[in-house]
Amino acid sequence: MDYKKIAEELLTDIGGKDNVQAATHCATRLRLVLRDESKVDQAGLDERDEVKGTFSTAGQYQIILGSGIVNEVYKEFIKMAGIDAMSKEEVKTAGTQKLNPIQQGVKMLSDIFVPIIPAIVACGLMMGLNNVFTAQDLFVAGKSLIEAYPSIEGLAAMINTFSNAAYVFLPILIGFSATQKFGGNPYLGAVLGMLMVHPDLVNAYAYPSVLAAGEVPFWDIFGFEVAKVGYQGTVLPILFASYILAKVETFLHKRVHTSLDNLITPLFALFATGFLTFTLVGPLTRTLGDMMTNGLVWLYDTTGAIGGAIIGFFYAPLVITGMHHSFIAVETQLLADIAKTGGTFLFPIAAMSNVSQGAAALAMFFIIKEQKAKSLASASAISAYLGITEPAMFGINLKYRYPFYAAIIGSSISSAYITFFKVKAVAMGAAGLPGIIAITQGKLFHYIIGMLISSVVTIALTYVFSKKEWSKAVKK
Known part of the structure; x- marks a missing residue:
């Protein structure tokens, strides 16, 4: 040549x-x-x-x-x-x-989450497999697979433990990746994540019930009380904390003498950031999440299908920040008073959002030409349909942008549909295809129709958007 x-x-x-x-x-x-x-x-x-x-x-x-x-x-x-x-x-x-500030923010999130996608995908698929083992009436009338075949109960229990690992310790993975992205020592970022999920802390998932009972433990520091609450499964607190850690570390590297740098800098950077995380960053982001979810309940109760459409539209953007984890408190209360509420409305809407993200990734599998990206698209689509959307969202949809736009529109339309028919769930779990087993009786048909609407609308819009001149992220 x-x-x-x-x-x-x-x-x-x-x-x-x-x-x-x-x-x-x-x-x-x-x-x-x-x-x-x-x-x-x-x-x-x-x-x-x-x-x-x-x-x-x-x-x-x-x-x-x-x-x-x-x-x-x-x-x-x-x-x-x-x-x-x-x-x-x-x-x-x-x-x-x-890139403009919004594009830079999206790219930053993508750079942080793409490296940890394999771990999230693996655990997400195992979570879906565990649901297959434990779902009632899925394969055997009146029984789950482990009830019908007790010999596989141990295997199912092992898979269940494995499937939770990446999510229970998610701040560790994000802390490593985010601190590296922000220019700090990733191993210090991992330790910061460990601090936030330390077993001595109240588990984040148990926090709503502990708070309601008035039993939240505290550190008493010269009369100043700091809540001993963990951040399992959260995203936003560790992102902010990792940024602070990287900047404090960089600041100290420039000012501490080289003879003491390896001793002083990690010590003060980690302690200062950890202190700020539990006194300021964590509580603020948790409060922000609580305010948001209270607003969502009001929106659903007063506006019906319109409220469902709005929640469905913004659910995926909230997943990006990790604030969707604050929904746990709302869902716990709704399920605790199920005789009055009929169940939780958030779980079905989350399922519509997850299915939409999976449908967008599935469409991109046929649009993308690069083999590595195609492989990621197929795996992340399956994971999203099983209820874990981070691989599809951060690895594919946000990277190309327009699949994400298609997904939130599809989620909005399907969420409006299921809200109109008052589709609710009697339990929390993997929001997606496995969520079928948690839907209230008499509403399963509408739940399935909602998933079909979500998939068809999202796939169609993804293809339409891919043909637009501004969509240059895909090989023509």
């Missing part, structure tokens, strides 16, 4: 050397940061035999050339563009600077 000619043609198609801000390459793609992507001659690129596809994501315009070709073309390309060779991280930084 004439690599020089290919590089020259590519440079012309992307708007000339003055339009190139930075460039690098990976195994198959030329990864560029362009000053103005509107100058790209997309039709010209599509016609070239050497170009296997193009897409734009995270401020980078990427041209797929293939293994063995891209590195040779890159050598000629940077000569003609008059730029220096750059690392992937340098180009990633340059690309991030082009």
Whole structure:
């Protein structure tokens, strides 16, 4: 091949050397940061035999050339563009600077959660498998599988323990990844996560009942009481705490003498951040979540289907922040007074949101051309249908943005439908397909119809949005 000619043609198609801000390459793609992507001659690129596809994501315009070709073309390309060779991280930084604040926030969340997706997917699938073992009337009339076949009870119990691990200790995973993203020591971030789920603390899931009973334990520090409450399964508190930890650590590294740095910096950074987490960050985010859920109950009770549509629309964005975990207090109260309330309305709406995220990822499996992304899309879609949406949401839907928009619209429409028919659940569990076993009698038909509406609307909108000119994140 004439690599020089290919590089020259590519440079012309992307708007000339003055339009190139930075460039690098990976195994198959030329990864560029362009000053103005509107100058790209997309039709010209599509016609070239050497170009296997193009897409734009995270401020980078990427041209797929293939293994063995891209590195040779890159050598000629940077000569003609008059730029220096750059690392992937340098180009990633340059690309991030082009994004608006919202896009930067989404990218930050994606960068934090993508590395921990395999752990979340594995536990999510095991959680769904556990529901298969324990669901009544699913395969055997009047019994669950473990009741019909007692020999598998031990296996089911083991799977149940395994399935909870990533969620019980979620702050540890996020603490490691987030602190690394914010420029701190990831191992200190992991320890910070451990502090937040320490067994000496009241478990976050038990906090509502402990609070109602007035039995919350405290640390008495010179007359100042600090609640000993954990943050199992939460996202927002550890994200804020990890940011503080990274900044405190960076501050201390610049000011502590090198002879004491390895001793003083980790000690003070971790203690100061931990103290702030339990005295300020955690309580504030918990209070914010409580205020939000009280508003949701009012919205559902007074506006009916409209309220269901609104809750369904915003449920996934709340999952991003982790504030959906504050729904546990509301659902616990609704289920405790089930004779009066008839069950919880939040669980079915959460199921509609989860199914929508799964449907969007499923649609992306057929739209995306990159094999690695396709594999992630298929696995995360299954996980979302079983009730665990983080892999689909952070790994696929938020990355490409428009699948996420399609999913929250699909969730809104299906949530309005099930709210209109007063679909409620008598228990909490994996919100999705396994949730069928928790729906109140006489409402199962509408729950299934809601999931179908959610899937069909989301898949259709994802395909429609993928054809829009602004949707350049997918290979044409």
